[in-house]
């Protein structure tokens with residue numbers, strides 16, 4: 053067991069409580085103790101102690117908690133007790149990072165707290181290069197008005213440090229990489245119906261399209277691009293991973309598909325649309341991203357993207373999968389937000405009941421209040437559920 057464990061539990065519980073409006077989270081205390089050397093097998097033993105301490109200190113008011121914390125601060129490890137975001141590895145060589153909002157509805161606090169703000173805090177810390185990449189390669193989900201709104205909201209939240217990139221302006225580059233993968237025999241055109249391919253995948257056997265020659269695949273790629281060629285749904289470009297991969301969703305995942313839905317920016321200029329893993333991998337290679345902070349739900353995607361990096365012999369960026377913050381009682385689904393605004397349930401994206409960025413701005417919040425929240429949370433894999441009441445209590449306090 054680690055030294056001074058009781059004092060450390062108290063110290064971390066107080067630190068976490070102060071950051072989160074008086075209520076400490078046992079998971080956060082445990083993860084801080086892991087950094088002190090706590091072993092997984094000891095968690096069972098220390099958990100009751102943690103819970104007892106949390107209960108005790110929750111009776112203190114914030115000033116009492118802060119006073120009490122001063123007594124314990126000293127013995128917490130430097131890494132944990134230091135203010136601000138922890139250092140990133142290899143940051144001294146320069147930092148290039150990105151935030152990729154999809155233009156499918158209003159930007160909200162969940163997008164910002166999730167990956168946007170921690171990324172931005174590092175850009176600020178290291179004077180790095182920051183790309184906001186508008187992820188618009190799904191013509192079905194892309195809304196015209198979202199482009200300007202994203203810029204407006206990011207300008208407010210991040211100031212003028214951002215460089216904006218629109219994915220659909222880079223289709224030719226994604227195509228070039230698609231051809232590159234085919235030429236390296238790492239991608240092929242699959243004509244199987246989705247159900248049929250699923251069967252092959254379940255049986256861990258190759259689909260017949262997989263053995264086509266490079267030349268044939270190039271010809272079929274052109275047939276995908278050709279208006280008189282394949283129709284929608286008749287062919288997809290697949291990555292050649294491994295049909296026996298233990299994780300079924302890794303097996304020859306798709307890279308591009310035909311979609312003739314009219315795109316709000318590109319109209320009907322393109323009929324083949326690259327899918328997320330190709331787009332993200334190409335952007336991250338092309339802009340030479342050094343560090344990525346992304347949600348835990350992107351673990352599989354990161355693995356797929358790394359496979360694409362490997363083909364081009366590029367070094368995959370250092371990646372951190374940040375825990376999710378779930379707001380118990382806020383509408384944060386972009387689809388629901390958009391529908392609610394359309395139906396008149398909400399007066400607009402700045403409706404004061406919504407936690408959209410524009411609404412928060414209108415309600416008088418300063419971006420710094422949200423920086424502080426993200427900074428106090430730091431880099432953590434722990435998920436957190438929070439009610440909007442508790443969240444705004446904290447934000448209101450920072451906003452002062």
Ligand SMILES: [Zn+2]
Nearest residue numbers: 242244259261
């Ligand atoms: Zn096939």
